Amino acid sequence: RKEVEQDPGPFNVPEGATVAFNCTYSNSASQSFFWYRQDCRKEPKLLMSVYSSGNEDGRFTAQLNRASQYISLLIRDSKLSDSATYLCVVNEPGYSTLTFGKGTMLLVSP
Amino acid sequence: GAGVSQSPRYKVTKRGQDVALRCDPISGHVSLYWYRQALGQGPEFLTYFNYEAQQDKSGLPNDRFSAERPEGSISTLTIQRTEQRDSAMYRCASSLDTPGYKAERGSYEQYFGPGTRLTVT
Numbered sequence: 001r002k003e004v005e006q007d008p009g010p011f012n013v014p015e016g017a018t019v020a021f022n023c024t025y026s027n028s029a030s031q032s033f034f035w036y037r038q039d040c041r042k043e044p045k046l047l048m049s050v051y052s053s054g055n056e057d058g059r060f061t062a063q064l065n066r067a068s069q070y071i072s073l074l075i076r077d078s079k080l081s082d083s084a085t086y087l088c089v090v091n092e093p094g095y096s097t098l099t100f101g102k103g104t105m106l107l108v109s110p
Numbered sequence: 111g112a113g114v115s116q117s118p119r120y121k122v123t124k125r126g127q128d129v130a131l132r133c134d135p136i137s138g139h140v141s142l143y144w145y146r147q148a149l150g151q152g153p154e155f156l157t158y159f160n161y162e163a164q165q166d167k168s169g170l171p172n173d174r175f176s177a178e179r180p181e182g183s184i185s186t187l188t189i190q191r192t193e194q195r196d197s198a199m200y201r202c203a204s205s206l207d208t209p210g211y212k213a214e215r216g217s218y219e220q221y222f223g224p225g226t227r228l229t230v231t
Contacts, residue, residue: 043222044201087152102150
C-alpha cells in the first residue's frame with residue numbers, strides 16, 4: 001500500500017490563532033480524502049471529507065491539491081477544544097479501504 | 111442512533127490464550143473494518159467485510175488472526191495463541207457503503223467504535 005505522510009507536530013498555538021496542516025500522499029490516482037480528529041484515548045471521528053472543489057465547515061477548511069498530491073486542513077480562530085490529533089486519510093483506487101497517516105497533534109493554549 | 115459498539119472494552123489475557131473481540135456496526139451499514147492502532151500511530155488496516163463476505167484480509171499480521179461476519183452484521187476478530195506483541199487497541203469501523211465504488215458522496219465515510227484495549231501478559 002502507498003504512504004500517507006503527516007508532520008507529527010505538536011503544533012502549539014494560542015487561542016484565536018489560525019493553523020494549517022498538510023498531508024502528502026504518494027498515489028496520484030487516489031480519489032477520496034478525509035480528515036479525522038482523534039482525542040486522547042478516544043476513537044477517531046470524521047471531521048470532514050475533502051472534495052476536489054475544496055470544502056468549508058465553519059472554522060475548518062479542507063483543500064485538495066492533486067498536482068502536488070497534498071491535502072490541507074485550515075483551522076481558523078482556534079479553540080482550546082480543538083486540541084487533538086488530526087489524521088489524514090486517503091482511499092487508493094483498487095483498494096476498498098482507507099490508509100491513515102500517523103496524525104498531527106495540535107495543542108491550543110489559553 | 112446508536113454508533114458502533116465493541117466489546118469487551120478492555121481485555122487482559124495471558125500469552126498463549128485465544129481471544130475474541132466483538133464489533134456491532136451501525137445498523138444498516140454494509141461495510142465493516144477492523145484496524146489495530148498502536149500508541150502515537152494512526153489506525154492500521156487489518157481486514158474488511160462487505161455484508162458477510164470478507165473482501166480483503168491483507169492486513170492481518172499472520173494466520174493467528176482471523177475474522178468473521180457470518181450474518182452480515184456483528185463481526186468477531188479472533189486472535190489465537192496470543193503473544194505480547196499483539197497488545198494494542200483494536201478498533202472496528204463501519205460505513206454505509208464501500209469506497210472505490212460509485213456511491214453517493216459521504217456514503218463510505220467510516221465511523222469508529224470505542225475500541226478494545228488488548229493487553230497480553
